[in-house]
């Protein structure tokens with residue numbers, strides 16, 4: 001497929017939906033119950049509630065059950081650890097996603113340390129992050145994996161490309177840079193202390209932006225024909241916008257993911273994929289099984 005100017009997530013989401021539905025039904029036939037993802041809400045933050053709703057709609061549609069679990073407001077670290085231990089031990093739960101952000105008095109390190117790697121469907125534990133880094137089968141963070149799916153679906157090359165990734169969070173920027181490196185791109189990771197960002201982006205074939213900063217990337221910062229993956233989700237004047245100002249992109253032949261409608265729809269389906277992969281991995285008790293889940297990802 002030739003590079004289109006608009007890299008919409010819908011066709012990838014639709015393909016993943018079909019694949020995950022099939023794999024979830026295979027699991028159900030084999031085990032007698034559906035794959036199940038539990039979400040753990042620790043703070044009634046609007047973005048966490050919105051993501052929980054999206055997960056609920058997205059996974060039920062493909063035959064995965066969702067169990068929403070909530071901690072009471074003001075819960076202690078011990079309560080968070082106990083909730084994770086209970087979900088870790090529950091054999092009917094195959095995937096656990098702790099909704100972010102956590103309240104200020106709960107450290108995300110507790111989640112890293114106490115979430116069972118075999119149920120870590122957003123790939124945030126040291127085991128999954130380490131396995132990704134080493135190139136071993138792992139449960140991969142769904143947003144950056146969705147970015148790879150978009151590039152592949154639209155036939156956009158990765159090997160040999162110069163890629164700039166703006167953002168170095170553990171859930172988006174850092175794992176995406178690792179994934180691109182494994183796929184033989186030459187990757188530069190940028191952050192707030194990067195000097196002359198535009199100089200770097202102008203030389204890039206692929207620019208991925210996950211900063212949470214509307215308008216951080218614009219036409220003047222890109223070379224003609226570049227590919228822009230915009231992971232940003234920001235609300236400006238009541239509208240959802242990304243991190244890139246796409247004005248004039250089409251005139252430069254820049255292929256880009258629109259916001260909304262680009263990377264977002266793919267994320268939930270990759271999470272659903274990971275839940276089924278975790279369900280199959282639970283049968284052998286090994287993350288190596290993720291590589292042989294009966295889904296194409």
Ligand SMILES: NC(=O)c1ccc[n+]([C@@H]2O[C@H](COP(=O)([O-])OP(=O)(O)OC[C@H]3O[C@@H](n4cnc5c(N)ncnc54)[C@H](OP(=O)(O)O)[C@@H]3O)[C@@H](O)[C@H]2O)c1
Nearest residue numbers: 143167168169172191192210211212231232233263264267
């Ligand atoms: N599309 C999806 O499915 C999806 C999923 C998750 C998140 N998101 C969105 O993606 C964005 C990033 O999320 P996140 O969780 O990765 O955020 P995060 O943890 O806040 O990390 C933001 C990163 O961007 C960097 N950054 C911020 N402003 C910058 C600037 N002006 N110049 C250069 N670098 C800058 C930060 O640099 P420092 O490290 O120096 O602070 C940091 O590394 C948010 O808009 C979020 O809503 C989208």
